[in-house]
Amino acid sequence: MRSYFINARATHWLLVVILFAVASYLPYLIFGAFPFATQVNLSEDKIENLVKELDLPNYYDLHIDQATEEDKLLEKQAFDSWEGGKCRFCHSLREDDRARMAPSLYRILGKPAAVGENFTYSQSLIEMRNNGLVWTPETIDAFISDPENYIPANRMRLEGIKDPETRQLIINYLIRESQ
Numbered sequence: 001m002r003s004y005f006i007n008a009r010a011t012h013w014l015l016v017v018i019l020f021a022v023a024s025y026l027p028y029l030i031f032g033a034f035p036f037a038t039q040v041n042l043s044e045d046k047i048e049n050l051v052k053e054l055d056l057p058n059y060y061d062l063h064i065d066q067a068t069e070e071d072k073l074l075e076k077q078a079f080d081s082w083e084g085g086k087c088r089f090c091h092s093l094r095e096d097d098r099a100r101m102a103p104s105l106y107r108i109l110g111k112p113a114a115v116g117e118n119f120t121y122s123q124s125l126i127e128m129r130n131n132g133l134v135w136t137p138e139t140i141d142a143f144i145s146d147p148e149n150y151i152p153a154n155r156m157r158l159e160g161i162k163d164p165e166t167r168q169l170i171i172n173y174l175i176r177e178s179q
């Protein structure tokens with residue numbers, strides 16, 4: 001009887017430890033969320049310097065206003081839904097959205113990679129920033145069509161969106177919601 005209780009207690013503790021380990025690991029596994037913020041945010045000046053020479057257009061002045069209500073609904077679905085990009089699942093987009101487990105995509109076009117505030121990026125995304133990656137409609141399109149291939153060992157858990165129209169709708173939505 002005594003050994004039964006000792007065993008039960010050991011099993012109980014083992015279960016608690018396993019549950020704790022799984023609970024800690026799951027957000028990382030599913031969302032790429034990282035529990036410790038270790039990266040120091042870049043200053044506005046440094047961010048500005050990274051794109052200064054490039055002479056990028058102001059993407060938010062681009063005309064996407066011919067869109068009908070139906071187009072707008074399709075854009076929203078492409079960004080939000082499980083059949084679309086499920087971007088909303090991990091990313092906030094508007095300035096006043098609550099923070100989620102991935103960096104905010106507010107005004108992401110025209111920004112260097114990996115400069116979002118208070119987010120611990122993967123080393124591979126930071127290296128891409130150091131190599132001059134800047135988010136434009138083209139680079140975002142390439143990234144979301146096959147994230148793992150475009151930036152090996154990045155931490156965004158997304159299979160890749162094969163349909164070019166869905167990608168276009170998502171990019172339109174990124175522009176529209178940041179205007």
Ligand code: HEC
Binds near residue numbers: 158
């Ligand atoms: C499962 C969660 C998840 C989903 C779904 C997701 N992302 Fe991400 N995304 C992340 C994470 C985590 C990162 C940071 C990756 C890293 O540090 O390697 C990221 C990074 C990015 C970046 C780079 C941000 C920066 O500051 O450099 C862009 C752009 C982006 N995602 C766009 C999208 C779009 C568009 C979609 C929808 C098609 C999407 N993501 C879907 C989790 C997600």
